Amino acid sequence: MRSVLAIALLVAPASAGAAYVSPQLGGGSPGATGAMKHADVTLQSHAVLVHIDESVPMPRLRPLLEGDEFDPAAPYAMLSGKGYNSQYGWNAGGFINLPSGSAIWVEELDSSLGLEVYQAPVDANGYAPLFGANGSPERWKWSGRMSHNIYAATDFAVTAHWARYRVYLGDTTTGEPLPGYTPAEVTFEFALPGDYDLDGDVDGGDLALWTAAYRDTGPALAADGNGDGIVDAADYTVWRDNVSAAAVSVPEPSTVATAAVLVLARLRTRRW
Numbered sequence: 001m002r003s004v005l006a007i008a009l010l011v012a013p014a015s016a017g018a019a020y021v022s023p024q025l026g027g028g029s030p031g032a033t034g035a036m037k038h039a040d041v042t043l044q045s046h047a048v049l050v051h052i053d054e055s056v057p058m059p060r061l062r063p064l065l066e067g068d069e070f071d072p073a074a075p076y077a078m079l080s081g082k083g084y085n086s087q088y089g090w091n092a093g094g095f096i097n098l099p100s101g102s103a104i105w106v107e108e109l110d111s112s113l114g115l116e117v118y119q120a121p122v123d124a125n126g127y128a129p130l131f132g133a134n135g136s137p138e139r140w141k142w143s144g145r146m147s148h149n150i151y152a153a154t155d156f157a158v159t160a161h162w163a164r165y166r167v168y169l170g171d172t173t174t175g176e177p178l179p180g181y182t183p184a185e186v187t188f189e190f191a192l193p194g195d196y197d198l199d200g201d202v203d204g205g206d207l208a209l210w211t212a213a214y215r216d217t218g219p220a221l222a223a224d225g226n227g228d229g230i231v232d233a234a235d236y237t238v239w240r241d242n243v244s245a246a247a248v249s250v251p252e253p254s255t256v257a258t259a260a261v262l263v264l265a266r267l268r269t270r271r272w
Helices: 203-211 233-242 254-270
Strands: 019-021 037-044 047-052 083-085 089-090 102-111 114-116 139-141 150-153 162-171 186-191
Touching: 037 186, 047 162, 047 186, 203 233
Parallel strands: 037 089
Antiparallel strands: 037 047, 083 150, 102 139, 102 162, 114 150, 162 186
16 A cells, blocks of 8 residues: 655656656655654543644645656545645544444534545545545544545645644444533644744745745745745745735835845855
8 A cells, every 4th residue: 555655756657757756744746854743632531632743843735846746547646736745643642442332533623715635545545535525424533543634725825724623532333422522622734825934924034034045946945835846936926925914014026136136146156
């Protein structure tokens, strides 16, 4: 079974000039990195608790770089043309002793428009849609094993994406909540467009990072807002369109152009 953690390139002879690749944990093309961000689930007395590992930065939805493709015959082909990520993982925070005939269920309470969720490949029906998409059940029965579901969106560069869940103890067959058990609520958030330093807002710090990284290339650049593998004027536009007016005044285009010239001058004098 192919894992979402796989990093090997799968080259397809039938696709001239293109490389077939596998999904990455942190999204994007092979070479992008991203640590697992666990949502640890526990059951204490009659209450379900969920704790998100805040030591891992907020995940970012990333698309494939130009020249990379998903095999259209692969079960993850629906990720083509989208920014995606699977760093969030449901995980047991310890031994969970469930009452007979019960299971841990997850129900989506709300989410950003356009965010898609797919089943973790390690679970049954890997890559199947979740939470009502394409006729899928509104509730998802968690298997109890570590499961990194996959999130994707086409508008990742212009829209902030998130999903809010209720995690509860329910009947193992119907999913109906068991009386007497308190559910938990948890929100999975993805980096705001233009939040290049991943501090939860879009401000002058992100512009400074963009300026310092101008013309850098690679698969997972912090200031690459549109995910095309290069930090350029398009990524300034992503920042400008999402910056908080209360956080920082937006520089005039001439100011940005001057900054870019200075950065290019720095690059020309860099020794390789």
